[in-house]
Amino acid sequence: MPTFVVTYTYSPDSERLDTVRPEHRAFLGALHDAGSVVVSGPLPPTAEAAAGALIVLEADDADAAVGLLDDDPFRREGLVTDLVVREWVPVIGSLNR
DSSP: OOEEEEEEEEOSOHHHHHHHHHHHHHHHHHHHHTTSEEEEEEEOOOSSSOOEEEEEEEOSSHHHHHHHTTTOHHHHTTOEEEEEEEEEOOOSOOSOO
16 A cells, blocks of 8 residues: 655644644544554654644555545644645665664
């Protein structure tokens, strides 16, 4: 099955992000348990980029990858200001350590 990388850019509303984060993590955890999410985690802010997240998942195509994340509480609450999805074809290494 194809692998996709999804990046989120978060809203600057850190208080709301903190409030919704447990539900967001439970949602992604359930997708991981179901075998769709391979790995995910936050992208800390830098001088050039706002805080966000990187989510690696397996899906039939890019639309299905985004569809898996439709019910993410962060998206539902408007806390994701930008979402980018790209197919990823790893050729060296493994996420399994």
